[in-house]
Amino acid sequence: MPEADDNMITFTLDGEEITVPEGTTLLEAARMIGKEIPVICYHDATTANGLCRVCVVDVNGGRLLQPACIAECQHDSIVETRNERVERNRRTILEMLNSAVDLSQGEAIQEMMMDYGVDESRFPDAKRREHDIHDDNPFYVRDYNQCVLCWRCVQVCAEDAQYTFALTLGERGYDTHVATAFDIGMMDSPCVFCGQCIGVCPTGALKPKTEWGLEQGMSPDEIRQMTRIPRRRKENTE
Amino acid sequence: MQTMITLDEILNDYIGRKRDALLPVLWDVQTAFGHIDAEAVHQISHTLRVPEADIYGVISFYTLFHDEPTGETIIRVCTDPSCGLAGADDMLNGLCSRLGIHHGETTVDGQFTIEHSACLGLCEHAPAALISWRGIGEQSIAPVSDTDVLLNGTDNAQYESIIGGDAPVLLAGVDTYAAQRLKNYGDYVALRKAINDSSPENVIAEVEESGLIGRGGAAFPTGMKWRFTRQATGQPHYVVCNADESEPGTFKDRVLMEARPHLLLEGIALCGYAIGAETGYLFIRGEYPEAMQRMQAAIDEALEVGLLGDNIMGSDFSFHIEIRRGAGAYICGEETALFEAIEGKRGFPRIKPPYPTTHGLFGKPTTINNVETLCAVPGIITNGAAWFKAFGTEKSTGPKLVSVSGHVNRPGVYEISPGITLRELLNDYCEGVTGELQAVLMGGAAGTFLTPDEIDVRLTFEDLRKAGSTFGSGAIVVFNTETDLRDVLVRLGRFFRHESCGKCFPCQLGTQRQVEILERLDAPLPDDRSRLEDIGWTMTESSLCGLGQTAASAVLSAIEKWPELFEKG
Ligand SMILES: Cc1cc2nc3c(=O)[nH]c(=O)nc-3n(C[C@H](O)[C@H](O)[C@H](O)COP(=O)(O)O)c2cc1C
Ligand code: SF4
Ligand code: SF4
Ligand code: SF4
Ligand code: FES
Ligand code: FES
Numbered sequence: 001m002p003e004a005d006d007n008m009i010t011f012t013l014d015g016e017e018i019t020v021p022e023g024t025t026l027l028e029a030a031r032m033i034g035k036e037i038p039v040i041c042y043h044d045a046t047t048a049n050g051l052c053r054v055c056v057v058d059v060n061g062g063r064l065l066q067p068a069c070i071a072e073c074q075h076d077s078i079v080e081t082r083n084e085r086v087e088r089n090r091r092t093i094l095e096m097l098n099s100a101v102d103l104s105q106g107e108a109i110q111e112m113m114m115d116y117g118v119d120e121s122r123f124p125d126a127k128r129r130e131h132d133i134h135d136d137n138p139f140y141v142r143d144y145n146q147c148v149l150c151w152r153c154v155q156v157c158a159e160d161a162q163y164t165f166a167l168t169l170g171e172r173g174y175d176t177h178v179a180t181a182f183d184i185g186m187m188d189s190p191c192v193f194c195g196q197c198i199g200v201c202p203t204g205a206l207k208p209k210t211e212w213g214l215e216q217g218m219s220p221d222e223i224r225q226m227t228r229i230p231r232r233r234k235e236n237t238e
Numbered sequence: 239m240q241t242m243i244t245l246d247e248i249l250n251d252y253i254g255r256k257r258d259a260l261l262p263v264l265w266d267v268q269t270a271f272g273h274i275d276a277e278a279v280h281q282i283s284h285t286l287r288v289p290e291a292d293i294y295g296v297i298s299f300y301t302l303f304h305d306e307p308t309g310e311t312i313i314r315v316c317t318d319p320s321c322g323l324a325g326a327d328d329m330l331n332g333l334c335s336r337l338g339i340h341h342g343e344t345t346v347d348g349q350f351t352i353e354h355s356a357c358l359g360l361c362e363h364a365p366a367a368l369i370s371w372r373g374i375g376e377q378s379i380a381p382v383s384d385t386d387v388l389l390n391g392t393d394n395a396q397y398e399s400i401i402g403g404d405a406p407v408l409l410a411g412v413d414t415y416a417a418q419r420l421k422n423y424g425d426y427v428a429l430r431k432a433i434n435d436s437s438p439e440n441v442i443a444e445v446e447e448s449g450l451i452g453r454g455g456a457a458f459p460t461g462m463k464w465r466f467t468r469q470a471t472g473q474p475h476y477v478v479c480n481a482d483e484s485e486p487g488t489f490k491d492r493v494l495m496e497a498r499p500h501l502l503l504e505g506i507a508l509c510g511y512a513i514g515a516e517t518g519y520l521f522i523r524g525e526y527p528e529a530m531q532r533m534q535a536a537i538d539e540a541l542e543v544g545l546l547g548d549n550i551m552g553s554d555f556s557f558h559i560e561i562r563r564g565a566g567a568y569i570c571g572e573e574t575a576l577f578e579a580i581e582g583k584r585g586f587p588r589i590k591p592p593y594p595t596t597h598g599l600f601g602k603p604t605t606i607n608n609v610e611t612l613c614a615v616p617g618i619i620t621n622g623a624a625w626f627k628a629f630g631t632e633k634s635t636g637p638k639l640v641s642v643s644g645h646v647n648r649p650g651v652y653e654i655s656p657g658i659t660l661r662e663l664l665n666d667y668c669e670g671v672t673g674e675l676q677a678v679l680m681g682g683a684a685g686t687f688l689t690p691d692e693i694d695v696r697l698t699f700e701d702l703r704k705a706g707s708t709f710g711s712g713a714i715v716v717f718n719t720e721t722d723l724r725d726v727l728v729r730l731g732r733f734f735r736h737e738s739c740g741k742c743f744p745c746q747l748g749t750q751r752q753v754e755i756l757e758r759l760d761a762p763l764p765d766d767r768s769r770l771e772d773i774g775w776t777m778t779e780s781s782l783c784g785l786g787q788t789a790a791s792a793v794l795s796a797i798e799k800w801p802e803l804f805e806k807g
Contacts, residue, residue, distance in 0.1 A: 040743075050589050050742065050782055051741060051743060051782075052742070053743055053744050053780040053781070053782070054743075056779070064779055065780050067780075070589055088772060089776045089779055092744075092748075092772045092773060092775075093743050093747070093776060093780065095772075096743070096744075096747035096773070096776075099747075100747055123751055123769070124763065125754065125758075126750075126751060127754065149746070165292060168289075168291040168292055168294055168295030169299075170294070170298045171298050171740075172298075172567075172738065172739050173735060173736065173738035173740045173749060174735060174740065174749065174750035175740070176740030176746060179291075179294070179298075181276070181279065181290040181291040181294040182276050182294055182305065189291070190289075190291075
């Protein structure tokens, strides 16, 4: 038994007693001992907001499950990362997500769906979240039919990296979507085309134009045409 | 009278202010012009130094803000359960067909926009409506007698407060139409006693001793919350009064604010004194224009005579109260979402911990309490904890307000000694159920159903918990046997779909999938019940905040009590 130490936490993770520094999240602790907990919204480079909840785990059989990506390890707790309750929650979240969004290009999510036995037709007649494809600039295409609302793009565009604030979230609830101010095109927004948002998107929602063009079966010439950078617009006409 | 004001004139008042002035400035622009357009957002962005995209995100989050032109007059008719029972759908449809539009649309002449609305907190006068007059502001109308009053307005929209119960304390001496003025309320006796004869620690000790439990729904001990805040390092400390009251079926806080504004102000000031704060915010939902006006008038009265402001009663205690107006979002009643709203953001709940007592408004130690909770404090300080404990039971001390609506002969706000039974409340105080009782929804949309053989439950926190039920926000909605409970469930489902903030997946997706199934309960698919259970338990166990955690509570309790509702036929 490790000594009780002010700055160390000892607890049981899937039957294994482990000791970690205070402030360690359950996700980090699980990774230390080589255990996988599924994540969708979590990313090492962005602030964890605990949005997707597929990482939930059972702590002491409590009424609420805990999101492993943000919940910190607690002394003497008993944590189960995968039991019946956890599976039901993860599977249902994935089934609901799958009934709303095109997940076909989210590789990790596809694997998760297999792992949790997702029934792809669990919610017949479900209203999907449908959006027009935004093809409004030479650099990248936004296809929010594939957006899971992990917020990563909004975050890297703002305080997590870029401080450009081109993006926000519009509306709320099921209708929530990533947006620019008044849905203006990217060329009219403050976007500097740094590409950071594309890099963190877990699905095919944000895609470099070249990749998108190839997928659409365009020829290299057509792609070149499409990605030609127009002369810089005049800044601030006021 | 309609006043003409320009955008520049509005923005002049905001020069030098920061993001937390965003909701106030958006309200000013919205009221003046009926919507907030791209040019206004551009200018606001310059004045407050907030990115345009963020401002757009905020506008599109709140129901009462519009980024596109609307009619000169916006009429919102409540279609939540209590109003639904009182014929709200007919009223709304009648209005739409008279104007030749659907709800959500504007007449071609630009005169009227019609929308349906979530509960307006006027359930005892159902059906209720809220009207926005461009250039003037909002007005509540209840009950709505016919479509004429909606189109023409009325000079006297003053509904009467209907009150009763066995323990008139918070509601003592209420004039049913007007706010109690300072000359009738008298001195802030409790505040004077605290400042002159008592230390902040003693005030906290007295509140702890009283056993007062928060009335906002989470049932947290008030004294303990105050102690945690007082002890927290970090300055300044803030008091926030939660007057967002948007839980369907709940209207007690509106009645308190409209009838006894000084009682609330004194309670907020006492909290400020106890926790060491100099600023209090009173966050009132945007749908309560009357309460807002009356509270502002009371603040002005109190400032005038030095009961609020600098060096209150000649002491070194200074305390100011600022009203902030919500803009249509039930989620902003959740304490951390409310902080976000005051800070000028979308009303997204924060992850807890950390808790408000250490990291609250502007990241500072904050006590946030419900209106009724704060209204209970002056009595405790003036009369002592023992007096307060004489009402109710050992664990549910003090008088408690409940809002009763639906099928009772006298819907209204009742102040009870916890311990009387639900049956006594309905029969002895509310003058009985109209028709034959079928079900009672306890705690509002986020609550649970009770059946007729369960109404002998004593109304205390502990007895209700034992019965698998809850006081919640104090809402009690009564349904007789004529009511189609499936229709009630659909209304509840629509409410949650509309009010989910969309931050976390289980609730953002689950509230939509849930209502889709509820809407087809008259001809359900095989396995719809198990779908509802999976959605319901997933929202309950995995959601980020209390909204999602209770968004299936009524449905799950209905499945347990009336499984036949979820089968074919
Ligand atoms: C979705 C949601 C809505 C809420 N709405 C309100 C409200 O309108 N008024 C209120 O006082 N508390 C509301 N609460 C509870 C608050 O988060 C908080 O617990 C309360 O204001 C604390 O005050 P109390 O300790 O005096 O009860 C709500 C909670 C949730 C999750
Ligand atoms: S590419 Fe544009 S939208 Fe994406 S992060 Fe960079 S600035 Fe923001
Ligand atoms: S576009 Fe991609 S990164 Fe942005 S929220 Fe959607 S899924 Fe996440
Ligand atoms: S539970 Fe619902 S309201 Fe609460 S954070 Fe999640 S989506 Fe928003
Ligand atoms: S990964 Fe933990 S909530 Fe998304
Ligand atoms: S005002 Fe309509 S249900 Fe409350």
